[in-house]
Amino acid sequence: MANDRKELLKKLPKVDKLFRDPQVKPLAARYPKKMVTEEIRLCLKRFRERILNDPDFPLTIEYDTIVKELVTDAALRLENSLKRAINGVGVILHTAMGRAPYAKEAQKELMDVVAHYCTLQVDQETGKRGDRYVHVEKLICQLTGAEAALVVNNNAAATMLVLNTLSKDKEVIVSRGELVEIGGAFRIPDVMERSGAILREVGTTNRTHLKDYKEAMNEETTGLVLRVHQSNYAIIGFTKMVAVDELAKLAHDNGFLLFDDLGSGALVDFARWGLPHEPTVQESLKDGSDVVCFSGDKLLGGPQCGIIVGKKEVIERMKKNQLTRALRCDKMTFAILEGTLRLFLDEKKLLKEHPVISMLVETPYEVKKRCMSLKRRMKVAFGNAVKLRVVEDVAEVGSGSMSNKALPSYSLAIRAVKLSAECLAAKLRKCNPPIFGRINDDRYLLNGRTIRSDEVKFILQALEQALEIPANRSSEDDE
16 A cells, blocks of 8 residues: 555656646746746645545546646635635624725725825925825814824824823823723723823723712823723613713813724714714814824725824824824825715715715615525526525624614525535635625525625626536626
């Protein structure tokens, strides 16, 4: 048996022979020779390991089998690691899938501007070095009513910059019920420690009163009052929180600033469309907050960034902080953010062209129609190879936004006759673009709320590849 395996090892083709094979040549034409050569070597190495270590490996292996596996594996490995994906999970702001899909207006800015040299930090009037923040600051102030604005690379960075600028080596008063942990185990107390500020907890987990803040204030040791919006969790029952306007008045009466960390950050009142009310940036500023920070890639639906707004004198102090240089954004962030923010100036365009908001406000009936359309096209394409059913489901906002709100939705439940749900899911994840769904009761579910109409063609192509049967083409393919 050992000799048979040694003979089998000798029959494995050489790298140069595989490289000249007509099936491998398209890879060699598309990717650098060094990368393809390395993939061929890795493929041969895997075959050697299986021959030596797998007792069930057949003692005969065809050359075409090696080539087919090589081409399949290498094509997958040589593709860009970061790919477009189809989100059928039903989580609108899916952190692992890049959160907010960009509006077409933002995509246009990305392609037309930042793919080339641009005026990121050039003053067109003087030709001298300018200020990169001017591209969005005026627009942010127009939308929020703030005196000034600053953009850094995410909201945790925004929080750190505010604390470091306004309360380094000083106490920051915050309710115990607001000492949140965000994704990746990043916690407000830890961010505060890194900023150089000193945590001063007041109240209890479920109840904090105005007097708790008052009693903690000290002219010599207090630097700032902090309010953290509970966007990614909810405390219910016997609770008490101090309203922003009350907290602002108390802080100002005692000579301190109020900093409001809104987290997901809303620029519109979602209650108008039957969704939970999220405190808006405008409301916080109107209620007296001196500085407010929020995310750009959550409810705002833009790029990953942290936006800081507030009084001009306060924002100017942050711009002069040396930490700002380490936290600044590049040209892509500013271009996408500007294109996204412009949509908020026109409500009709906002509801129609803003991907996140359009998914949030879409009616369950519209979601069901999309699922029914996808079901019809799959039935035509694959016939009895799949069993299909449109089922009631729910979707989530995701990324710590509106955490206690389930959105009514519909999903297309798929059972492949010859594949388990787990096997079908694995195959669809390996397609290009990869398709992500959920498994429930041995059914593969695609949630219609997070699937867009222009993505249906990719789903059909991927299913054809996963089922390994040719799809029946019809006029519906042109829909």
